[in-house]
Amino acid sequence: MKHLRNLKTRIKAPTPPFFRKVRSLGILLGAIGTAVLSAPIALPAAITTVAGYLVTAGLVATAVSSTAVEKEEALELKGDAPG
Numbered sequence: 001m002k003h004l005r006n007l008k009t010r011i012k013a014p015t016p017p018f019f020r021k022v023r024s025l026g027i028l029l030g031a032i033g034t035a036v037l038s039a040p041i042a043l044p045a046a047i048t049t050v051a052g053y054l055v056t057a058g059l060v061a062t063a064v065s066s067t068a069v070e071k072e073e074a075l076e077l078k079g080d081a082p083g
Helices: 002-012 017-037 045-066 071-078
Strands: none
Touching (some): 017 045
16 A cells, blocks of 8 residues: 555656656657557558557556656655655
8 A cells, every 4th residue: 555655646746857758758659659540541450550559658658757756756755865
């Protein structure tokens, strides 16, 4: 239960600038993949497969970057902060 609380705290904490860019890129990849998958025309299997990978990569990048915090904040969450 403690780990779940820690995860909620990490998600609510401010995200570093680099990971904000990664999150935006992940959302973009997911949107492109979703648009290709939902196209009203029949597409070759290779394109459909790549679109599925884009959606997956976008989802993973967005989820991981949402839990990233600055080093000082990570120490505070862990309870090892100096002072």
